[in-house]
Amino acid sequence: MMGMVRHLGRAAVLASLLSGTAARAADNITVFDWSGYEDPAFHPAYTAKHGTEPDFSFFGDEEEAFQKLRSGFKADLAHPCSQSVNKWREAGLLEPLDTSKLTGWNDILPRIKDMKGLMTSDDGKAWFLPFEWGNSVLTYRTDTVKPEEIQSLKAFADPKFKDRVSIGDSVDDAYALASLVIGLKDWTKMTDAQFAEASAFLREVHKNVRLYWTDYTEVNQAMASGEVDLAWAWNDTATVLQKDGIPVEMKRDTDEGMSTWVCGYVRLKGAEGDEAKEYDFLNAISDPAVSAYLVNDWGYGHANAKGMAAMDPQVLTAKGYADVDKFVDKTLFQSPMPTELHQKMIAEFEKIKAGY
Incomplete structure (x- = not known):
């Protein structure tokens, strides 16, 4: 920090x-x-x-x-x-x-x-x-993860990263990740079918999650110690850890992009x-x-x-x-969404984190 x-x-x-x-x-x-x-x-x-x-x-x-x-x-x-x-x-x-x-x-x-x-x-x-303004972006340890293994955000659900993943305990960041994976760039237009698809992806990610971070210092410490190899994190994680000499990078150019x-x-x-x-x-x-x-x-x-x-x-x-x-061209903006949809996401994310 x-x-x-x-x-x-x-x-x-x-x-x-x-x-x-x-x-x-x-x-x-x-x-x-x-x-x-x-x-x-x-x-x-x-x-x-x-x-x-x-x-x-x-x-x-x-x-x-x-x-x-x-x-x-x-x-x-x-x-x-x-x-x-x-x-x-x-x-x-x-x-x-x-x-x-x-x-x-x-x-x-x-x-x-x-x-x-x-x-x-x-x-x-x-x-x-x-x-x-900033990003929720794939952040990884360069000494344990190869760039070709994380070309897609689907890597968060790849069994090879079981117990080595961290995403934020944030419904917005979680569904931004899932929306990108299912090809949705405007989450304000999410259909019921897309919501179900995004939620299914987050359930697969849950199987790999070691830590749902609630404070950016938690994910920073987990990556610095080597407890976590792959994180859906904010810009400050890589910025701070790089200054401390930790081999961490952001991968903004995944197939699906990132969230802003x-x-x-x-x-x-x-x-x-x-x-x-x-x-x-x-x-x-x-x-x-x-x-x-x-x-x-x-x-x-x-x-x-x-x-x-x-x-x-x-x-x-x-x-x-x-x-x-150019920076925001391949991104999902976390723009204001309908309150009903947001409440639906909150309820579903709690179930996902509980293993349901």
């Missing part, structure tokens, strides 16, 4: 979530986030302006966050990803954004803006400010913090100056087009971001 990321232990995260309220300084804002994103390097302009950090509370996945918020948990901002935005909005959890207060709103990468239903709703209201997700920030209904500070934070994470850190140290792309354009072209090429259109 990156030394600069102040990772909060899972026990502490759980204690924070079970408390029912987020710790809050008298006039501070609270951000409900993934552990690790409290890193001050993601929002330096906020710290410089206010001389303090926001308060953070953490969730392990978006369904957990959703249920916590529905039960009355209070925070000011939260960090969901593209596929959950509609669900959170329809549940009445969000406040619209005032885009006139967002300095980077017009600088968001065009391909992200084009994702239907992501940033705005049919009534023209804005709900979601993209921050980072976009995450960002929303304003929560019932927020009690200072609204001006909320927008200061949102503008801080959108600052073009954050792009280099996000790409270099985490392996993710920044949603701010100006920040990405200002980076060293060699660095962008090395990270795979030199040509954004």
Whole structure:
């Protein structure tokens, strides 16, 4: 794990979530986030302006966050990803954004803006400010796995990798993998037959799974120790492990491609913090100056087009971001999906993990 990321232990995260309220300084804002994103390097302009950090509370996945918020948990901002935005909005959890207060709103990468239903709703209201984007991608140990063995994502179900596979304990990442394998690039159009086919594939993968990782440090540690050879992981796994000298690579050019997700920030209904500070934070994470850190140290792309354009072209090429259109050409975007379909996936994935 990156030394600069102040990772909060899972026990502490759980204690924070079970408390029912987020710790809050008298006039501070609270951000409900993934552990690790409290890193001050993601929002330096906020710290410089206010001389303090926001308060953070953490969730392990978006369904957990959703249920916590529905039960009355209070925070000011939260960090969901593209596929959950509609669900959170329809549940009445969000406040619209005032885009006139967002300095980077017009600088968001065009391909992200084009994702239907992501940033705005049919009534023209804005709900979601993209921050980072990246991939769920086949990641492997180069000392134990040959490239020709993993040309297809079907390798995750290959018996030769029994007990050597890890995928995230995330319904979205799991069904993104399965959708790609069955040839579906737009999961919003998934039919009942395709859902059954995708679920059948995940049941085959389950036979090989050694670890359903819930925290990116878990899969990083499993790959670093050699416990796992093949993972469906995010960009930061290979980025971090390579810096530690671990023989790990991402294989973006499989026959089926990879999945691309976009995450960002929303304003929560019932927020009690200072609204001006909320927008200061949102503008801080959108600052073009954050792009280099996000790409270099985490392996993710920044949603701010100006920040990405200002980076060293060699660095962008090395990270795979030199040509954004080419990058996303062979991918399944984890775009907002119908809530009914998402709930169906959640229920089925729980059965799969339980061995049914």
